[in-house]
Amino acid sequence: MxxxxxxxxxxxxxxxxxxxxxxxxxxxxxxxxxxxxxxxxxxxxxxxxxxxxxxxxxxxxxxxxxxxxxxxxxxxxxxxxxxxxxxxxxxxxxxxxxxxxxxxxxxxxxxxxxxxxxxxxxHQVPWHPAWPRVRRRLQAGAIGRITHVRASSMGSLFEQGSHLFDLLRYLLDDVASLATDSHSATRPWLLAQATGERARLPPHPGPAHTAGVLAVADDWHIAFECGCRSPRWPGTNAYWLNLGIEITGTRGTLGCSTNRGWWLHTPHESHSEARDYFDDDAPAQVAFLQSVVRSLDNPDAHSCGPVQARVSWNCILATQRSALLGRPVDPRDGATDQEITAFRRRLAGHS
Ligand SMILES: NC(=O)c1ccc[n+]([C@@H]2O[C@H](COP(=O)([O-])OP(=O)(O)OC[C@H]3O[C@@H](n4cnc5c(N)ncnc54)[C@H](O)[C@@H]3O)[C@@H](O)[C@H]2O)c1
Missing domain, CATH: 3.40.50.720 (NAD(P)-binding Rossmann-like Domain)
Incomplete structure (x- = not known):
C-alpha cells in the first residue's frame, strides 16, 4: 500500500x-x-x-x-x-x-x-520485543493471580509518565478498560501526591515528581511514581531510560524496564532477557508506524487511536487532580483546565 x-x-x-x-x-x-x-x-x-x-x-x-x-x-x-x-x-x-x-x-x-x-x-514502546513477552507470560498465568503492581519512571509525569500509563494499559486489561465506561469491577480510583513546579525537560509541564496509587481491581493496586527521585531500575543509569513495571503475583514476579529488559522469577523458574532500548526503538517505531498505516480507516480499533490513547492522558490528568484535591478521583473523569491551572499555581507556591 x-x-x-x-x-x-x-x-x-x-x-x-x-x-x-x-x-x-x-x-x-x-x-x-x-x-x-x-x-x-x-x-x-x-x-x-x-x-x-x-x-x-x-x-x-x-x-x-x-x-x-x-x-x-x-x-x-x-x-x-x-x-x-x-x-x-x-x-x-x-x-x-x-x-x-x-x-x-x-x-x-x-x-x-x-x-x-x-x-x-x-506510544511505540509496546512494539519493543520485551513488552509483548511479558504480556504473553502474564496472560498465560506464569505468576498466578496478580497481587500488586509497581510502576515508575525517572522522567516526569508529562514526559515519561505518558509511556508508563500506556504500558500499564498494554499489560493489564483492567487498566485498558478505563478507555470505556463499561468497567465491571468496583469504581476505579487514583490517589496521588506531587511536588516540584518544573519537569527536568522544561518544555514538558510540571509536576517534577508524583507518586500515587491506581486501583482498577478489587484485590490488587498499582503503585506508581514519575520523576527524577524515583528509584533506579537495575540496569543502565540514563535517567529517562529508567522506566519499568513489575507485577507481583501469587506465584512469582514478572517485570520489564527500558534500561534493562524483562525478567520472570518464580520458585521454579528464574529467567531474564537483557534488551538495549536503542537497538529496539528504531524497529519498534517502524512496526508501530506500519500498524498505524494499516489502521488508517479504523483508528478507534488501534491501541494508540483516539479511544485507548485517552487512558494514559486521563491518568496524567487524574494524578494532578487528585494531588490538588487531596482525595481519590476516578481516573476516567480526567480534569478541567481550571483544576490543572490551580494545581500548577500551587506547585509554584502561589496558593
Ligand atoms: N515517543 C517517544 O519515544 C519520544 C521520544 C522523544 C521525544 N518525544 C516527544 O516528541 C516531542 C518532540 O520532541 P523533540 O525533542 O524532537 O522536540 P524539539 O523541540 O527538539 O523539536 C520540535 C520541533 O518543532 C518545531 N516547531 C515548533 N512549533 C512549530 C510549528 N508551529 N510549526 C512547525 N514546527 C514547529 C520546532 O522548531 C522544533 O524544531 C515531545 O513531545 C517529546 O516528548 C517522544
Missing part, C-alpha cells in the same frame, strides 16, 4: 519519524514543516523531501496526505492539529504527551472526530 506522509516538527524526534518512514514499505515522505529553517533544510535534504514549509498552511501545496506526523513539543500540539484539520489528511499522528491542558486534548479529539480524521498518539 502506498501512503503519503508529512512531518511537522523536525527536531530530534521528528527526524526519528523520518528515519522510520524510510523503512515503512510504500511510505512516501511528501513534505516537512518547521519554523526553524536550518532544521527544516537539514531534514529535507537528508531525506530528499520534495516540499519544505515553514507554515503548516503551506502544506496544502503537497496535495492529499494519508498521515501527518506532529513531533512538536506539547504546547504546540493543539495549534498544529487545528491547522492540519483544515488540510483534511486521512489521519494525524501526534507525539506524546497529548497536550499541556485538558481542553487542548479535548479539542483535538473533537476536531478530528468531526472532520473524520483519525488521531493517533505515538
Amino acid at each position: 502506498t501512503t503519503r506522509h508529512a512531518l511537522v516538527g523536525c527536531g530530534s524526534r521528528g527526524v526519528e519519524h523520518l528515519q522510520a518512514l524510510v523503512a515503512v514499505p510504500g511510505a512516501e515522505i511528501a513534505a516537512c514543516c518547521d519554523l526553524d529553517t536550518d532544521r527544516l533544510a537539514e531534514s529535507a535534504d537528508q531525506f530528499d523531501v520534495p516540499l519544505r514549509a515553514t507554515k503548516i498552511d503551506d502544506l496544502a501545496a503537497v496535495g492529499a496526505l494519508d498521515l501527518v506526523h506532529v513531533a512538536t513539543m506539547p504546547s504546540v500540539r493543539w495549534p498544529a492539529v487545528k491547522a492540519l484539520v483544515d488540510l483534511r489528511p486521512r489521519a494525524i499522528l501526534i507525539e506524546k504527551p497529548l497536550a499541556t491542558l485538558p481542553s487542548e486534548a479535548a479539542r483535538m479529539f473533537a476536531a478530528c472526530h468531526e472532520a473524520g480524521i483519525g488521531l493517533f498518539v505515538n
Whole structure:
C-alpha cells in the first residue's frame, strides 16, 4: 500500500519519524514543516523531501496526505492539529504527551472526530520485543493471580509518565478498560501526591515528581511514581531510560524496564532477557508506524487511536487532580483546565 506522509516538527524526534518512514514499505515522505529553517533544510535534504514549509498552511501545496506526523513539543500540539484539520489528511499522528491542558486534548479529539480524521498518539514502546513477552507470560498465568503492581519512571509525569500509563494499559486489561465506561469491577480510583513546579525537560509541564496509587481491581493496586527521585531500575543509569513495571503475583514476579529488559522469577523458574532500548526503538517505531498505516480507516480499533490513547492522558490528568484535591478521583473523569491551572499555581507556591 502506498501512503503519503508529512512531518511537522523536525527536531530530534521528528527526524526519528523520518528515519522510520524510510523503512515503512510504500511510505512516501511528501513534505516537512518547521519554523526553524536550518532544521527544516537539514531534514529535507537528508531525506530528499520534495516540499519544505515553514507554515503548516503551506502544506496544502503537497496535495492529499494519508498521515501527518506532529513531533512538536506539547504546547504546540493543539495549534498544529487545528491547522492540519483544515488540510483534511486521512489521519494525524501526534507525539506524546497529548497536550499541556485538558481542553487542548479535548479539542483535538473533537476536531478530528468531526472532520473524520483519525488521531493517533505515538506510544511505540509496546512494539519493543520485551513488552509483548511479558504480556504473553502474564496472560498465560506464569505468576498466578496478580497481587500488586509497581510502576515508575525517572522522567516526569508529562514526559515519561505518558509511556508508563500506556504500558500499564498494554499489560493489564483492567487498566485498558478505563478507555470505556463499561468497567465491571468496583469504581476505579487514583490517589496521588506531587511536588516540584518544573519537569527536568522544561518544555514538558510540571509536576517534577508524583507518586500515587491506581486501583482498577478489587484485590490488587498499582503503585506508581514519575520523576527524577524515583528509584533506579537495575540496569543502565540514563535517567529517562529508567522506566519499568513489575507485577507481583501469587506465584512469582514478572517485570520489564527500558534500561534493562524483562525478567520472570518464580520458585521454579528464574529467567531474564537483557534488551538495549536503542537497538529496539528504531524497529519498534517502524512496526508501530506500519500498524498505524494499516489502521488508517479504523483508528478507534488501534491501541494508540483516539479511544485507548485517552487512558494514559486521563491518568496524567487524574494524578494532578487528585494531588490538588487531596482525595481519590476516578481516573476516567480526567480534569478541567481550571483544576490543572490551580494545581500548577500551587506547585509554584502561589496558593
Ligand atoms: N515517543 C517517544 O519515544 C519520544 C521520544 C522523544 C521525544 N518525544 C516527544 O516528541 C516531542 C518532540 O520532541 P523533540 O525533542 O524532537 O522536540 P524539539 O523541540 O527538539 O523539536 C520540535 C520541533 O518543532 C518545531 N516547531 C515548533 N512549533 C512549530 C510549528 N508551529 N510549526 C512547525 N514546527 C514547529 C520546532 O522548531 C522544533 O524544531 C515531545 O513531545 C517529546 O516528548 C517522544
